[in-house]
Amino acid sequence: MNDRISIKISVEPLNIQTCFDFVRDDSCGGIALFVGTVRNHTAEKDVKQLDFSTYEPMAVKEMEIIADHAIQRYPIKRIAIHHAKGLLKIGDLPVIIAVSSAHREAAFEACQFAINRLKQTVPIWKKEFFSDGEVWVNAHP
Amino acid sequence: MKIKTLFFGVARDIVGKDELLIDVQGNTTIQDFEARLLNQYPDFSDIRNFAFAVNESYVDRNYSIQKNDLIAVLPPVSGG
Numbered sequence: 001m002n003d004r005i006s007i008k009i010s011v012e013p014l015n016i017q018t019c020f021d022f023v024r025d026d027s028c029g030g031i032a033l034f035v036g037t038v039r040n041h042t043a044e045k046d047v048k049q050l051d052f053s054t055y056e057p058m059a060v061k062e063m064e065i066i067a068d069h070a071i072q073r074y075p076i077k078r079i080a081i082h083h084a085k086g087l088l089k090i091g092d093l094p095v096i097i098a099v100s101s102a103h104r105e106a107a108f109e110a111c112q113f114a115i116n117r118l119k120q121t122v123p124i125w126k127k128e129f130f131s132d133g134e135v136w137v138n139a140h141p
Numbered sequence: 142m143k144i145k146t147l148f149f150g151v152a153r154d155i156v157g158k159d160e161l162l163i164d165v166q167g168n169t170t171i172q173d174f175e176a177r178l179l180n181q182y183p184d185f186s187d188i189r190n191f192a193f194a195v196n197e198s199y200v201d202r203n204y205s206i207q208k209n210d211l212i213a214v215l216p217p218v219s220g221g
Contacts, residue, residue, distance in 0.1 A: 036221055052220065055149050055213055058197040059220075083220060095221050115221060123194070123213070124220030125150035136151040137219035 005067040006080040009056055009124075019080040019098035028077050028100040032107035034115050036095035038088050042137075048129045052085045052094060055123040059083070062122045066114050074110040076101040081114060083124060094126075142167075142208050150216040152191065155184040165206055171195075172202040174212070191216050 006022045023031055038050055067079045080098040097114045101107040126137040143162045171193045179185045193200055194213040
């Protein structure tokens with residue numbers, strides 16, 4: 001894999017420091033970090049936990065495509081895209097995206113591009129568990 | 142030809158299995174395949190919102206299924 005890109009899907013808790021350390025570089029004046037966190041409600045219902053399932057080999061490929069596009073589109077140095085799988089509780093971290101660049105605009109823009117694209121293309125599915133049942137998110141949009 | 146087909150998310154719940162071997166004639170497109178799934182499993186009522194992948198890449202409905210293809214039925218994604 002390209003040494004400017006770190007992609008990971010993990011059943012272990014994601015680590016912000018690991019993503020930060022991967023992207024930091026002496027040539028960079030800024031690092032943008034997006035951290036997704038599990039929220040305790042959706043549509044006014046209390047969420048107890050989430051379960052993320054994935055088509056992992058394809059998800060990794062799609063995440064690599066996003067990182068490649070980010071590097072082509074924006075003057076950034078490195079990008080890390082890490083996503084969790086399995087059961088997550090309130091406050092856990094489903095996703096971390098870190099981007100470094102010489103100047104801050106590129107890092108902000110590339111980070112937003114990456115999370116938006118991830119939510120559109122990466123084959124990962126979230127199931128929400130409530131006290132009275134469970135539902136696949138987006139299953140009936 | 143027998144085509145290995147993977148199901149994810151709500152699609153897995155509808156079929157009741159992670160994968161099936163589905164017998165497909167030559168010149169079958171993803172659109173034909175989709176219609177057949179819907180016919181066999183009426184709970185796929187919103188399958189038009191689903192995506193299909195072949196060999197781990199997205200394909201459109203015109204794609205013609207080839208021998209040894211690995212198909213995946215992908216409900217709308219919800220990662221992040």
